Amino acid sequence: xxxxxxxxxxxxxxxxxxxxxxxxxxxxxxxxxxxxxxxxxxxxxxxxxxxxxxxxxxxxxxxxxxxxxxxxxxxxxxxxxxxxxxxxxxxxxxxxxxxxxxxxxxxxxxxxxxxxxxxxxxxxxxxxxxxxxxxxxxxxxxxxxxxxxxxxxxxxxxxxxxxxxxxxxxxxxxxxxxxxxxxxxxxxxxxxxxxxxxxxxxxxxxxxxxxxxxxxxxxxxxxxxxxxxxxxxxxxxxxxxxxxxxxxxxxxxxxxxxxxxxxxxxxxxxxxxxxxxxxxxxxxxxxxxxxxxxxxxxxxxxxxxxxxxxxxxxxxxxxxxxxxxxx
Amino acid sequence: xxxxxxxxxxxxxxxxxxxxxxxxxxxxxxxxxxxxxxxxxxxxxxxxxxxxxxxxxxxxxxxxxxxxxxxxxxxxxxxxxxx
Numbered sequence: 001x002x003x004x005x006x007x008x009x010x011x012x013x014x015x016x017x018x019x020x021x022x023x024x025x026x027x028x029x030x031x032x033x034x035x036x037x038x039x040x041x042x043x044x045x046x047x048x049x050x051x052x053x054x055x056x057x058x059x060x061x062x063x064x065x066x067x068x069x070x071x072x073x074x075x076x077x078x079x080x081x082x083x084x085x086x087x088x089x090x091x092x093x094x095x096x097x098x099x100x101x102x103x104x105x106x107x108x109x110x111x112x113x114x115x116x117x118x119x120x121x122x123x124x125x126x127x128x129x130x131x132x133x134x135x136x137x138x139x140x141x142x143x144x145x146x147x148x149x150x151x152x153x154x155x156x157x158x159x160x161x162x163x164x165x166x167x168x169x170x171x172x173x174x175x176x177x178x179x180x181x182x183x184x185x186x187x188x189x190x191x192x193x194x195x196x197x198x199x200x201x202x203x204x205x206x207x208x209x210x211x212x213x214x215x216x217x218x219x220x221x222x223x224x225x226x227x228x229x230x231x232x233x234x235x236x237x238x239x240x241x242x243x244x245x246x247x248x249x250x251x252x253x254x255x256x257x258x259x260x261x262x263x264x265x266x267x268x269x270x271x272x273x274x275x276x277x278x279x280x281x282x283x284x285x286x287x288x289x290x291x292x293x294x295x296x297x298x299x300x301x302x303x304x305x306x307x308x309x310x311x312x313x314x315x316x317x318x319x320x321x322x323x324x325x326x327x
Numbered sequence: 328x329x330x331x332x333x334x335x336x337x338x339x340x341x342x343x344x345x346x347x348x349x350x351x352x353x354x355x356x357x358x359x360x361x362x363x364x365x366x367x368x369x370x371x372x373x374x375x376x377x378x379x380x381x382x383x384x385x386x387x388x389x390x391x392x393x394x395x396x397x398x399x400x401x402x403x404x405x406x407x408x409x410x
Contacts, residue, residue: 217359218360219359222366223376223378
């Protein structure tokens with residue numbers, strides 16, 4: 001059995017936060033400057049009572065409506081979020097019930113940010129290729145806006161809320177074994193960077209104390225990215241015995257255009273093979289890579305025969321990279 | 328491009344506006360976005376990554392110039408690019 005990405009859909013909440021609207025709050029940052037630096041024109045913001053499970057359910061319903069499969073066939077739900085509806089129960093359990101996924105399915109949440117989608121693909125592949133599941137629904141859903149201090153222009157101009165749903169399916173093969181659709185993987189973790197992207201309040205360590213807002217030390221995150229991402233790309237090429245020229249599409253976590261443009265030039269990827277898909281939705285954390293994959297597929301930039309490199313990096317620090325084909 | 332030109336560009340100032348005697352902490356434009364811009368310019372130009380911890384401690388243009396030189400010479404805790 002080989003794991004294979006079968007379908008991707010995503011959902012954005014209705015409320016739009018435009019760069020023009022942000023420029024009203026931050027007069028020294030005109031909309032043109034915000035857009036030029038971030039590459040973002042609009043972010044979508046979840047409503048007051050709209051939570052990660054709501055966005056995830058909407059994305060999954062779109063996937064089912066598109067004919068990818070019926071909810072009854074899902075036998076495992078993996079849900080990546082750092083903004084769960086509750087401390088407990090698990091958001092994946094809420095989603096299972098609302099989507100009509102069988103009670104025989106496994107379901108779990110995992111807490112990662114911008115690297116979460118690549119880790120999710122790794123977990124899904126593990127479940128499928130060891131025979132534990134056949135149809136894995138991988139959901140990445142975030143509402144970071146609920147953490148954001150409206151006066152903090154560094155994060156408010158970047159992050160948007162979203163959810164993506166990916167169906168990872170087991171495909172019969174071999175012997176001899178057929179092509180690999182997902183992998184190999186490179187992983188990385190460095191908890192020394194924990195304080196540079198953090199929400200203190202709400203967890204057990206700072207109960208009733210600490211800041212309830214998302215804190216981001218931009219220069220430190222940039223330093224980490226410059227160190228980790230090129231190295232990660234190099235390691236993945238070495239492990240897969242590929243050259244950069246054999247990669248049809250580079251789909252990185254859509255952090256912001258300033259950072260991605262610098263990374264792209266540093267690594268030496270031509271613009272026409274590099275994904276930029278955040279103008280309409282901002283940095284959507286763990287949903288950003290599947291949103292970019294879907295946008296690229298719809299625009300004819302990521303063909304069924306193409307080999308894509310996915311690289312997720314951020315909060316933790318945590319990073320991961322893999323190669324995928326989406327037939 | 329020399330360091331002072333990169334600093335001016337990072338802060339979106341004309342180069343001649345920087346004399347080298349300014350106190351960076353007193354310059355409104357020397358914010359986290361300017362630091363990011365500056366780090367990116369130095370990385371692109373010299374292939375080294377400045378330590379943000381050291382950069383934020385620099386009080387003057389001359390100190391930033393010294394930090395860049397020390398990092399380029401491998402005498403600082405900056406990180407060399409992996410290409």
